[in-house]
Amino acid sequence: ITYFNGDDALVLTKDGAIVDSFGQLGVDPGSAWNEGGVSTQNKTLRRKASVTTGRTDATSAFNPSDEWQQFDQDDFSNIGLYGDSTEPTPEPDPVTPLECGATKTLISAIQGEGGDSPLINTEVEVEGVVTADFQGDEQLKGFFISSLAADVDTNPLTSEGVFVYFADTDVAVGDHVRVKGSVAEYFSATQLGDVSQVEICATGLSTDATAITLPVADVADLEAYEGMLVTIAQPLVVNNNYGLGRYGEVDLGTERLYQGTQVALPGDAANAVEAENLKKQILLDDGSTKQNLDPIAYPGTGLDAYNTLRLGDTVNTITGVMGYSFDRYRIHPTVQPEFIASNPRTDAPELAEGADLRVASFNVLNYFNGDGQGGGFPTSRGADSEEEFIRQQAKIVSAITAIQADVIGLMEIENDGFGENSAIASLVKALNDEDTENSYAFVDFEVDQIGTDAITTALIYRSNKVTEVGKAAHTTVAPFDYSNRPPIAQSFQSLESEEIFTVAVAHLKSKGGCGSAEGNNADLGDGQACWNEIRVAGANAYADWLATYPTEIEDEDIILVGDMNAYAMEDPIRAFADKGLKSAVAELDGDTLGYSYSFSGRIGSLDHALVSESLLGKVVAATDWHINADEPISLDYNLEFKSSTQQAGLYADNAYRASDHDPVIVDIKSAEPIPAEQAPVIEANQTFNIVENSEVGTVIGQLVFSDGDADYTPVVSFNITGEHADAIAISATGEITVAKVLDYEQQDTLTLMVRAEDSAGNLSQEQQLNINITNDEADDTPDEVEEQPKDNDSGSFAWLSLLSLPFVLRRRMKK
Numbered sequence: 001i002t003y004f005n006g007d008d009a010l011v012l013t014k015d016g017a018i019v020d021s022f023g024q025l026g027v028d029p030g031s032a033w034n035e036g037g038v039s040t041q042n043k044t045l046r047r048k049a050s051v052t053t054g055r056t057d058a059t060s061a062f063n064p065s066d067e068w069q070q071f072d073q074d075d076f077s078n079i080g081l082y083g084d085s086t087e088p089t090p091e092p093d094p095v096t097p098l099e100c101g102a103t104k105t106l107i108s109a110i111q112g113e114g115g116d117s118p119l120i121n122t123e124v125e126v127e128g129v130v131t132a133d134f135q136g137d138e139q140l141k142g143f144f145i146s147s148l149a150a151d152v153d154t155n156p157l158t159s160e161g162v163f164v165y166f167a168d169t170d171v172a173v174g175d176h177v178r179v180k181g182s183v184a185e186y187f188s189a190t191q192l193g194d195v196s197q198v199e200i201c202a203t204g205l206s207t208d209a210t211a212i213t214l215p216v217a218d219v220a221d222l223e224a225y226e227g228m229l230v231t232i233a234q235p236l237v238v239n240n241n242y243g244l245g246r247y248g249e250v251d252l253g254t255e256r257l258y259q260g261t262q263v264a265l266p267g268d269a270a271n272a273v274e275a276e277n278l279k280k281q282i283l284l285d286d287g288s289t290k291q292n293l294d295p296i297a298y299p300g301t302g303l304d305a306y307n308t309l310r311l312g313d314t315v316n317t318i319t320g321v322m323g324y325s326f327d328r329y330r331i332h333p334t335v336q337p338e339f340i341a342s343n344p345r346t347d348a349p350e351l352a353e354g355a356d357l358r359v360a361s362f363n364v365l366n367y368f369n370g371d372g373q374g375g376g377f378p379t380s381r382g383a384d385s386e387e388e389f390i391r392q393q394a395k396i397v398s399a400i401t402a403i404q405a406d407v408i409g410l411m412e413i414e415n416d417g418f419g420e421n422s423a424i425a426s427l428v429k430a431l432n433d434e435d436t437e438n439s440y441a442f443v444d445f446e447v448d449q450i451g452t453d454a455i456t457t458a459l460i461y462r463s464n465k466v467t468e469v470g471k472a473a474h475t476t477v478a479p480f481d482y483s484n485r486p487p488i489a490q491s492f493q494s495l496e497s498e499e500i501f502t503v504a505v506a507h508l509k510s511k512g513g514c515g516s517a518e519g520n521n522a523d524l525g526d527g528q529a530c531w532n533e534i535r536v537a538g539a540n541a542y543a544d545w546l547a548t549y550p551t552e553i554e555d556e557d558i559i560l561v562g563d564m565n566a567y568a569m570e571d572p573i574r575a576f577a578d579k580g581l582k583s584a585v586a587e588l589d590g591d592t593l594g595y596s597y598s599f600s601g602r603i604g605s606l607d608h609a610l611v612s613e614s615l616l617g618k619v620v621a622a623t624d625w626h627i628n629a630d631e632p633i634s635l636d637y638n639l640e641f642k643s644s645t646q647q648a649g650l651y652a653d654n655a656y657r658a659s660d661h662d663p664v665i666v667d668i669k670s671a672e673p674i675p676a677e678q679a680p681v682i683e684a685n686q687t688f689n690i691v692e693n694s695e696v697g698t699v700i701g702q703l704v705f706s707d708g709d710a711d712y713t714p715v716v717s718f719n720i721t722g723e724h725a726d727a728i729a730i731s732a733t734g735e736i737t738v739a740k741v742l743d744y745e746q747q748d749t750l751t752l753m754v755r756a757e758d759s760a761g762n763l764s765q766e767q768q769l770n771i772n773i774t775n776d777e778a779d780d781t782p783d784e785v786e787e788q789p790k791d792n793d794s795g796s797f798a799w800l801s802l803l804s805l806p807f808v809l810r811r812r813m814k815k
Helices: 107-111 219-225 268-279 386-403 423-434 532-546 571-578 584-589 644-649 795-814
Strands: 010-014 017-022 044-047 068-071 123-134 142-146 161-164 176-186 189-202 229-232 236-240 250-253 281-284 318-325 328-333 357-367 407-414 440-442 455-462 466-474 488-494 500-507 558-563 597-599 602-604 607-611 619-624 664-668 686-691 699-702 715-721 728-730 735-738 749-758 767-774
Touching: 107 123, 107 161, 107 189, 123 161, 123 189, 123 318, 161 318, 189 318, 219 318, 219 328, 268 281, 357 386, 357 423, 357 500, 357 558, 357 607, 386 423, 407 423, 407 500, 407 558, 423 440, 423 455, 455 466, 455 488, 455 500, 500 532, 532 558, 532 571, 558 664, 571 607, 584 607, 584 619, 607 619, 607 664, 686 699, 715 728, 728 749
Parallel strands: 161 189, 281 328, 357 407, 500 558, 686 767
Antiparallel strands: 010 017, 044 068, 123 142, 123 176, 142 161, 176 189, 229 318, 236 250, 250 281, 318 328, 357 664, 407 455, 440 455, 466 488, 488 500, 558 607, 597 602, 619 664, 699 735, 715 749, 728 735, 749 767
């Protein structure tokens, strides 16, 4: 029995040989094969009773009326009967019940020591205890059994559990069962298939879970637990939720796992990181082969727009049965895991203290607005309908308005120019409708398209915070004529500080489509995937282009943002660094543990904010805002593969899962605002003392003055007026020094007027300055003179002699 669309050929094979066929291989009959009154479209067909052998030539001309009878569509009457017979199929002969306790094959013998069973295609009878029941239609359609205690062998390399693909006999956990079936490897998972009988021997038994600890010494070690009930009683971290909605899968690991080339150099070092990652992980599955189940398996409290399961969340214990499929060991839980929100959402990134400018990078994941008037969907990318577009736009707007960046570089926006109905115009209008406190604008490059790709880069900014200066620039010369998107750049000036800086946006060639890559662009196995040579060429050319000041503003403060499709230690990022453009996040963090993207259970930074040396010193904070990479894809704007309940419950018009890339945010402290021109101010009536006869250059004191805009227009000179104005000098810093030897007898006080002048020509008010000249005679007294006793007759003469000494000494000094 089969159900199909009626215009394709069907072939039934056994051991590679065709045993029956329907239709003709390699022939397109249009919508159906029609001949002899029998059609293969919208009909029920039943094989004629006269046909007793299969049609083994699938390439010969096909006439459906030769072998088939036609009935109305969906006519299931007498289904299962052969040809035109109306007689029911005879009841099969009674089956002899299996004998519990009789000779049997051990489960460990079925599993063997290697990856494949040594008993493939052998019919066996086994006994065991049911450890997990997944017999439902939306489950695995079978159950797991483990060896009876008495049957457990002593070989640690042989598993004591196996999956039984059978749902016709209802079993329950704890049942002791005997099963007759054939050993098979189903996509490398050992199981019992073609089961003919299941006998329940007893009920209510228990099986202890076998403890496993991660990391394992070798991934292959997990084969010894295939089919068994196991438990991992250690904290595990969610590393991948991409398949959560579709497959009910969550990758768990001992820690956050990074792309090898995010934390190590490409080649052996990066590959060694990945080899260790494999030992640290296990896949949590949901006991089902069905896709897009409702409800979604995890978290147990129900996934919705506000109850998420993010990368970085944790679980302390996992208990279930070990399965294997799609090249992964996986645990189907028998106890509902309890997740802990260890990596909670944040409402918005906080502006760093002291920052006055914010620049961001944001990949908006195929923001295409149809015809810009509510129609034109689906386009080549992005939303399939206006409804999806409205949902997509609401999320992107929520993210951008929360970021509060003054300039944002965008990637993956529709490349349809800058007109009224363009995607960029649509986004800016939506931003201004939502955020009335700011005024968003876009940089208009005044072309119909930038390059020829369906997507492009773009620049938007808050015109109430910054203004464009210079020329909006872009180039499509090689290597930007193919693969690497054309670079764009514009210079801006802060309205507050008048700081000028240039923002450029890049989007280098992705790592996809490796099949057509050749030479050094092929995947060389060093962790960088394919097209690395093209990305390196783009990085070097981009840096060289920026060095030409394409915006015609020769300012060294440059920030290059974008999706480089290269992790932190890969060649393109190191090429940028060699050209003087370094990662703001890595430089401030001191490591490469930041991330903006998750792929296959590994995190890393594909999105970067690279700054010039002059700007790096002004960066006060840089971070990735984890609103997308950590979130399940099920929470995005898309409607497909979701029930009506999920379309409503999994969606909210918030920032989370607005895209697949996290925004990168850089906070900058620009130069202090230039104050209004201020004249210097000298403190009034300052007085200083100086001993007469001091040498030229002797410091008299420090003039007290202030200058409010000294950083911009400092004081350059002091003008001195008055009698003996040439006797002193005042430096630009206010230091007063002797310019001419002073004589106390000629002038004991200098009264002068002083005025300061700054570099802009601003003059202070004139202030009086007093210089007192002190007599130096106290310093002229000879040290050799000793006082004589008063009762000595010579005492009077000695004092009289001393009275005349100062005059004599002073006169001698003046000679």
